[in-house]
Amino acid sequence: MSEDNNKKEKPTRREFIHIATTTVGAVGAGCIALPLVTQMNPDASVKALAKVEVDISKIEKGNEVTVMWRGKPIFIRRRTDEEVNKARQVSLKELKDPQKDEDRVKKGKDEWLVMIGVCTHLGCVPLKQQGEYGGWFCPCHGSHYDISGRIRKGPAPVNMEVPNYEFVSENKLVIG
Amino acid sequence: MKKIFYLSSILVLLCTNLLAAGDAAKPIKVDWSFNGFFGKFDRAQLQRGYQVYKEVCASCHSMKYLSFRNLGEIGGPEFSEAEVKAIAAGFTVKDGPNEEGEMFDRPGLPKDKFVSPYPNEKAARAVNGGAYPPDMSVLVKARSGGADYIYSILMGYENPPLDMKIEDGVYYNKYMAGNKIRMAAPLNDGSVEYSDGTKSSVSQMSKDVTAFLTWAAEPHLEKRKRIGFKTILYLLIFSILVFLSMKKIWSRIETKV
Amino acid sequence: MSDINYKPTSAFGKWFDERLPLLTLFNGHLMQYPTPKNLNYWWTFGGILTFCLVTQIITGIVLAMHYTAHADLAFSSVEHIMRDVNYGWLIRYIHSNGASMFFLAVYIHIFRALFYGSYKSPREVIWILGIIIYILMMAAAFMGYVLPWGQMSFWGATVITNLFSAIPLIGESITQWLWGGYSVDNPTLNRFFSLHYLIPFLILGLVILHIWALHVPGNNNPVGIDLKKDGSDTVPFHPYIVIKDLFALVIFMIIFAGFVFYAPNVLGHSDNYIPADPLVTPAHIVPEWYLLPFYAILRSVPDKLGGVVLMFGAIFILAALPWLDTSKVRSAVFRPIYKQFFWLLVIDVLVLGYMGAMPAEGTYLLISRVATVYYFLHFLIIMPLLGFMEKTKPVPLSIADPILSGSGNLAAAKKDNNNI
Numbered sequence: 072m073s074e075d076n077n078k079k080e081k082p083t084r085r086e087f088i089h090i091a092t093t094t095v096g097a098v099g100a101g102c103i104a105l106p107l108v109t110q111m112n113p114d115a116s117v118k119a120l121a122k123v124e125v126d127i128s129k130i131e132k133g134n135e136v137t138v139m140w141r142g143k144p145i146f147i148r149r150r151t152d153e154e155v156n157k158a159r160q161v162s163l164k165e166l167k168d169p170q171k172d173e174d175r176v177k178k179g180k181d182e183w184l185v186m187i188g189v190c191t192h193l194g195c196v197p198l199k200q201q202g203e204y205g206g207w208f209c210p211c212h213g214s215h216y217d218i219s220g221r222i223r224k225g226p227a228p229v230n231m232e233v234p235n236y237e238f239v240s241e242n243k244l245v246i247g
Numbered sequence: 248m249k250k251i252f253y254l255s256s257i258l259v260l261l262c263t264n265l266l267a268a269g270d271a272a273k274p275i276k277v278d279w280s281f282n283g284f285f286g287k288f289d290r291a292q293l294q295r296g297y298q299v300y301k302e303v304c305a306s307c308h309s310m311k312y313l314s315f316r317n318l319g320e321i322g323g324p325e326f327s328e329a330e331v332k333a334i335a336a337g338f339t340v341k342d343g344p345n346e347e348g349e350m351f352d353r354p355g356l357p358k359d360k361f362v363s364p365y366p367n368e369k370a371a372r373a374v375n376g377g378a379y380p381p382d383m384s385v386l387v388k389a390r391s392g393g394a395d396y397i398y399s400i401l402m403g404y405e406n407p408p409l410d411m412k413i414e415d416g417v418y419y420n421k422y423m424a425g426n427k428i429r430m431a432a433p434l435n436d437g438s439v440e441y442s443d444g445t446k447s448s449v450s451q452m453s454k455d456v457t458a459f460l461t462w463a464a465e466p467h468l469e470k471r472k473r474i475g476f477k478t479i480l481y482l483l484i485f486s487i488l489v490f491l492s493m494k495k496i497w498s499r500i501e502t503k504v
Numbered sequence: 505m506s507d508i509n510y511k512p513t514s515a516f517g518k519w520f521d522e523r524l525p526l527l528t529l530f531n532g533h534l535m536q537y538p539t540p541k542n543l544n545y546w547w548t549f550g551g552i553l554t555f556c557l558v559t560q561i562i563t564g565i566v567l568a569m570h571y572t573a574h575a576d577l578a579f580s581s582v583e584h585i586m587r588d589v590n591y592g593w594l595i596r597y598i599h600s601n602g603a604s605m606f607f608l609a610v611y612i613h614i615f616r617a618l619f620y621g622s623y624k625s626p627r628e629v630i631w632i633l634g635i636i637i638y639i640l641m642m643a644a645a646f647m648g649y650v651l652p653w654g655q656m657s658f659w660g661a662t663v664i665t666n667l668f669s670a671i672p673l674i675g676e677s678i679t680q681w682l683w684g685g686y687s688v689d690n691p692t693l694n695r696f697f698s699l700h701y702l703i704p705f706l707i708l709g710l711v712i713l714h715i716w717a718l719h720v721p722g723n724n725n726p727v728g729i730d731l732k733k734d735g736s737d738t739v740p741f742h743p744y745i746v747i748k749d750l751f752a753l754v755i756f757m758i759i760f761a762g763f764v765f766y767a768p769n770v771l772g773h774s775d776n777y778i779p780a781d782p783l784v785t786p787a788h789i790v791p792e793w794y795l796l797p798f799y800a801i802l803r804s805v806p807d808k809l810g811g812v813v814l815m816f817g818a819i820f821i822l823a824a825l826p827w828l829d830t831s832k833v834r835s836a837v838f839r840p841i842y843k844q845f846f847w848l849l850v851i852d853v854l855v856l857g858y859m860g861a862m863p864a865e866g867t868y869l870l871i872s873r874v875a876t877v878y879y880f881l882h883f884l885i886i887m888p889l890l891g892f893m894e895k896t897k898p899v900p901l902s903i904a905d906p907i908l909s910g911s912g913n914l915a916a917a918k919k920d921n922n923n924i
Contacts, residue, residue: 088491088495089492089495091488092485092489092491092492095488096489099481099485102481106595107562107566107595109590109591110566110570110589110590110592112590114570114584114589114590114592115588115589116588117588119316119357119358120358284766312580312587317587381778384583385583388769388777389774390774424787464777467587467593471593471765471768472765472766475761475764479761479762479765482754482757482761483758485754486751486754486755489747489751489754492747493748497747497748500541500739
């Protein structure tokens with residue numbers, strides 16, 4: 072067969088043209104893969120809902136409000152002065168996930184606690200004003216959170232998460 | 248091979264005759280900035296077009312697939328973030344239910360969809376003598392002739408021929424199928440006062456609002472054509488490389504039949 | 505095909521191949537598989553069709569992540585894909601234009617088979633599998649077009665599903681069973697979505713059988729004669745045919761890209777950007793271009809049941825072709841009379857397609873009827889008769905030697921060589 076003769080003379084390194092073609096082809100394949108992968112990223116309509124504005128003017132001291140943000144509940148609690156003091160008197164040694172209350176709030180807005188109301192154990196929504204530490208209690212597996220949202224007793228590994236938020240005015244909070 | 252070429256060209260020629268329906272005149276051909284392989288929108292034109300839509304058309308025509316935030320996105324009118332917020336806030340939007348279980352009104356936000364003039368199609372028909380002012384989100388794609396056709400309709404209001412009977416509530420339009428349209432001429436010279444000082448003739452406003460509607464129907468037009476150019480260029484280069492590889496491989500064979 | 509000389513190179517390869525001989529299969533059928541070395545570019549469309557199927561499946565699965573199959577939400581969900589989903593517009597346009605490209609390729613592939621006699625013995629089962637694949641393609645495309653729930657989606661579905669009511673006695677019941685109601689509505693849309701997702705995988709299975717059946721006798725070739733047994737007429741599939749198929753595919757992709765990026769809606773109908781309205785019938789209900797010839801045949805017959813029978817008959821008659829064509833010669837290269845009738849058939853199908861887009865009245869209807877009659881004439885009368893009556897050209901002894909030894913007309917033989 073004519074091909075056998077050619078096989079004996081075939082160079083051991085692949086021809087340059089084949090390398091070039093394969094490389095350019097691989098680049099093309101990567102470009103095709105890009106939209107197929109990024110289409111699963113949050114789309115424009117989801118990203119538009121990524122921030123939520125909350126009017127906090129009607130929340131009195133000692134009261135709490137729950138709003139939805141990115142599909143999850145957000146606890147916004149306006150704590151009384153005693154509650155804030157109680158939170159600050161807790162020794163860090165007692166905490167499974169040591170964190171100062173001051174680090175969980177905004178400076179000058181110490182009464183306002185903003186947290187993602189999702190138990191860090193397996194994702195249930197804790198109940199407010201329950202539990203042994205004056206904060207929240209998760210009925211699914213018995214996690215107790217204190218008035219700063221920190222895990223005190225139970226299987227949850229870390230404190231309830233504080234999302235990115237800022238006060239855009241005295242009465243308005245923007246989360247996200 | 249030749250036969251296929253001749254056959255296809257005959258078919259293409261026959262098909263191009265399909266543009267006008269009945270007595271309607273063929274649409275005016277406009278040299279839009281967004282035509283062609285490298286077409287782009289004119290930002291200022293889109294902003295003027297939005298103004299025409301908002302001040303003239305939006306009282307009857309909804310645009311329910313657009314959100315206010317689209318007005319600020321790349322490839323469109325590209326209003327600034329502050330302008331988009333201001334435009335949205337100028338509209339009242341229904342939201343709720345609140346803690347009392349009631350629906351309430353609030354100022355619009357960028358994430359909200361454009362506000363419709365009527366709550367539903369039946370209400371629209373009731374107010375407009377049984378005719379439904381179509382939603383304009385994809386109107387340019389929903390009409391044969393596209394942007395040229397929409398522009399032509401806006402320019403096509405004339406006095407009817409003497410022998411044609413026009414009923415009440417119906418108007419003569421040169422480019423409409425059957426020459427009758429239920430919408431009165433929506434534009435007159437100076438209907439809108441452009442903030443950039445452009446003279447607002449009927450022709451100018453018609454062009455601007457048509458360009459705006461084209462963007463509304465195809466917000467990714469510029470990106471599509473840009474990526475298209477790169478893709479076809481890549482494929483041409485790649486085809487040459489593959490061709491050379493092919494020749495190299497087949498040269499190993501002494502005789503190819 | 506089963507090359508006992510092949511041994512996987514890696515240790516894992518050996519271990520795996522002993523348990524499930526995928527590597528041997530791959531090597532035998534896609535790398536060493538002996539392919540005629542005289543194949544021309546009309547043979548590249550099989551590979552192109554595989555690319556089209558994979559493209560439609562991948563883009564389809566992605567679209568299904570964002571689409572909602574409910575009558576109230578379908579149109580909006582497609583607009584959501586076009587506007588908000590990252591590159592949603594691109595994936596949607598690839599899918600909608602991909603369907604057209606799929607049919608363009610399949611028609612070329614079918615007409616290649618008609619010209620070169622690829623359907624003739626011993627390749628009848630490959631051909632029939634192909635017809636079944638074609639029917640499933642049309643079913644999938646029809647249902648896919650309903651999903652955006654535009655005016656053409658709705659009314660096209662109404663017209664075609666109403667055809668089933670023409671069946672005597674049980675027609676009404678069958679139609680209501682298809683609809684899941686008393687007209688095309690949400691239940692219809694939901695089940696069309698389910699079936700539209702299913703059918704491409706049925707097609708994939710049939711394609712595997714189609715290729716398997718092909719690999720038994722091996723490929724046909726432009727000269728239509730059987731190859732020498734010593735293997736001198738063939739080249740291994742890899743790299744010779746792989747690279748040629750790739751080249752043809754890249755050219756095909758340029759045309760595909762032209763539509764997707766610069767004329768994404770030209771093959772469709774603008775009415776489908778109007779949301780479905782059961783109270784307003786469009787002025788002209790037309791299917792997508794690739795279904796137009798059958799639509800023309802359907803409307804040629806004044807009787808509803810007759811139209812349905814003839815429309816399906818036009819497809820099923822293709823399956824009978826290996827037995828209707830009585831010629832002993834495969835390739836039209838050596839059948840000068842058949843060649844003319846082949847081109848007449850092409851013209852006839854194009855005429856039918858054009859008529860399918862026109863209103864079914866006046867001169868258009870007359871031409872449709874003539875073209876329909878001619879279509880059946882070709883298969884039922886002309887093909888059988890030609891086999892007996894045609895004086896074919898002498899067929900070469902081998903593909904490497906199309907100049908028949910002893911033939912006086914060297915120039916004519918050379919000319920034939922160029923026309924292959």
